[in-house]
Amino acid sequence: MQTKSRVLVFTEYGGPETQTIIERPVPAPGPGEIAIEVKAAGVNPVDWKDRSGRLGTQRPLPAAMGREASGVVTAVGDGVTDFAVSDEVLGRVAASHGTFAEHTLLDAAKTVLKPEEISFADAATLPVAGATAYDVTHQIELEPGQTMLILGAGGGVGLMAAQIGKVHQFTVIGVASNAKQQLVESTGATFVASAEGAADRVRAIAPEGVDLVIDLVGGQALRDIAVVAKDPTTIITAADPATAQQLGGAAVKRTEEGLEKITGVAQYGLVDPHVTERFSLDSAHDAIAAVETGHVAGKVIVEP
Ligand SMILES: NC(=O)c1ccc[n+]([C@@H]2O[C@H](COP(=O)([O-])OP(=O)(O)OC[C@H]3O[C@@H](n4cnc5c(N)ncnc54)[C@H](OP(=O)(O)O)[C@@H]3O)[C@@H](O)[C@H]2O)c1
The missing domain is CATH 3.90.180.10 (Medium-chain alcohol dehydrogenases, catalytic domain)
Structure with a gap:
């Protein structure tokens, strides 16, 4: 042994x-x-x-x-x-x-x-990235058809969050660098390039703003995109609690059920x-x- x-x-x-x-x-x-x-x-x-x-x-x-x-x-x-x-x-x-x-x-x-x-x-x-994606997409309850924006959509948490959003039939907007366009679009999300002017590009496709901002980047990128939130209390971050709170949002609350839930979602092939x-x-x-x-x-x- x-x-x-x-x-x-x-x-x-x-x-x-x-x-x-x-x-x-x-x-x-x-x-x-x-x-x-x-x-x-x-x-x-x-x-x-x-x-x-x-x-x-x-x-x-x-x-x-x-x-x-x-x-x-x-x-x-x-x-x-x-x-x-x-x-x-x-x-x-x-x-x-x-x-x-x-x-x-x-x-x-x-x-x-x-x-x-x-x-x-x-x-x-799944234990860290997947469970975080589950928690951050469920902290604020959206209805099918409502719009969820993900800042940092091409990373570990972001891609799984985008797929969870599509399972719930949300309209998902994924903000990421151009190199990740295909990957983000493969989740069914609408891709928006993260380069300067991202908020204007989001407004062009969601003129009334978005119902949930999921932040996986923080800092100035979060400040720049936060203007598209219909309600600042719907800004939820896994990356930068201090900036999110300054903007009126909140940090993701990690739950005990997140791991079991994301494992079930992955088991049925709904999240890659x-x-x-x-x-x-x-x-x-x-x-x-x-x-x-x-x-x-x-x-x-x-x-x-
Ligand atoms: N609180 C918790 O329990 C918890 C748990 C897990 C993760 N987190 C945190 O959540 C954050 C994300 O985690 P992760 O695992 O998804 O990280 P990750 O896999 O490194 O992904 C981060 C993504 O953000 C993108 N990005 C960087 N700058 C950007 C910008 N200005 N605009 C848009 N996208 C940008 C990156 O690629 P591109 O720039 O090329 O698009 C990358 O795909 C990290 O800060 C992590 O520490 C917290």
């Missing part, structure tokens, strides 16, 4: 040069945790934001990286009754164990069984996470660098 296992960590808060792969004992699950052999792990902006120190966290170093994964259960901790050894699962990392790893621990309360219709690669994108780049654990640095550009298309994953 394997006793040692590799994981990507950062050794101090800072840039990508602080990342390295180390060996550690295969982690054993505590109460409420499950141990998995990782099959795939989704890469998210929070991974490099955490490493950079901008989240203000003070984790013990070295700190393992990665928050979402799919894999096969190898052991369960005390009190875990919903999972058993050999189950295929997807979930959020437990404590600080990291998912860019050969083995890790998941939080059983934030883990679900992987339906066989979903590949391990796609499953790895669009995994566009796959990296080995040895190349996890490149995976994080791709997401750190801020201009990734769809989801990037690491497969140990």
